[in-house]
Amino acid sequence: MNLTDQLLAAISMYGLPVFFGVIVVAAVGVPLPVTLALVAAGSFVQLGEMRLWQVIFVGSAGAILGDQLGFVIGRWGGSRIENRIRKSKAGAEKIARAHAFAKKWGAFGIFMSRWLVTPLGPWLNLTSGMTDYPWPRFFIWCALGEILWVVLYVMLGKIFSGSVQALVEVLGDLGWVLVGIIVAAVLLWWLARSLTVGEEARTAAKRAT
Numbered sequence: 001m002n003l004t005d006q007l008l009a010a011i012s013m014y015g016l017p018v019f020f021g022v023i024v025v026a027a028v029g030v031p032l033p034v035t036l037a038l039v040a041a042g043s044f045v046q047l048g049e050m051r052l053w054q055v056i057f058v059g060s061a062g063a064i065l066g067d068q069l070g071f072v073i074g075r076w077g078g079s080r081i082e083n084r085i086r087k088s089k090a091g092a093e094k095i096a097r098a099h100a101f102a103k104k105w106g107a108f109g110i111f112m113s114r115w116l117v118t119p120l121g122p123w124l125n126l127t128s129g130m131t132d133y134p135w136p137r138f139f140i141w142c143a144l145g146e147i148l149w150v151v152l153y154v155m156l157g158k159i160f161s162g163s164v165q166a167l168v169e170v171l172g173d174l175g176w177v178l179v180g181i182i183v184a185a186v187l188l189w190w191l192a193r194s195l196t197v198g199e200e201a202r203t204a205a206k207r208a209t
Contacts, residue, residue: 004033008040016054020062027066028073029122035153042157055154063114063146067125071138074129082130098123102131107141114145115152
């Protein structure tokens with residue numbers, strides 16, 4: 001059995017405690033198939049092996065707790081952790097992406113990284129702590145995003161209970177498609193705004209002359 005099969009078997013056998021632990025550990029940054037775990041939990045709900053409200057509550061609590069742990073590690077580890085991460089090329093790139101994403105999107109970026117751009121989530125937790133981002137604001141946007149993430153994937157797993165693996169693969173591709181659509185929309189808005197401002201400036205210049 002591979003890691004994914006072992007994970008699903010453990011959740012099926014031991015239920016919510018293992019589910020909670022997997023969500024917490026993944027939110028801190030350990031690479032586990034957590035999206036599959038959520039979808040599988042939704043499937044178990046459909047099969048009557050778990051209760052929906054318990055899965056959503058435990059999943060959301062685990063994700064929020066893991067995020068706070070990552071934030072605390074970044075806050076107290078600070079530059080020492082960042083310097084250690086930057087020793088590897090992959091780590092340096094991920095830290096740089098997280099910094100750029102946070103600078104561009106701010107609090108909304110924290111929300112987006114919980115449920116849409118999920119690979120950046122753990123890194124954004126660390127960088128938020130490193131940069132002394134206000135914890136109350138981090139917690140609120142983090143909680144909102146994680147609850148949405150858990151509800152979305154658990155409900156999809158419940159609805160499409162018979163096609164869990166295929167659904168996860170489709171959602172993985174769809175996530176990056178949505179990111180591309182959002183980026184394209186932002187660029188179009190910026191271009192339209194720039195053209196409008198430029199036209200207003202030319203009109204004002206003509207009137208002044």
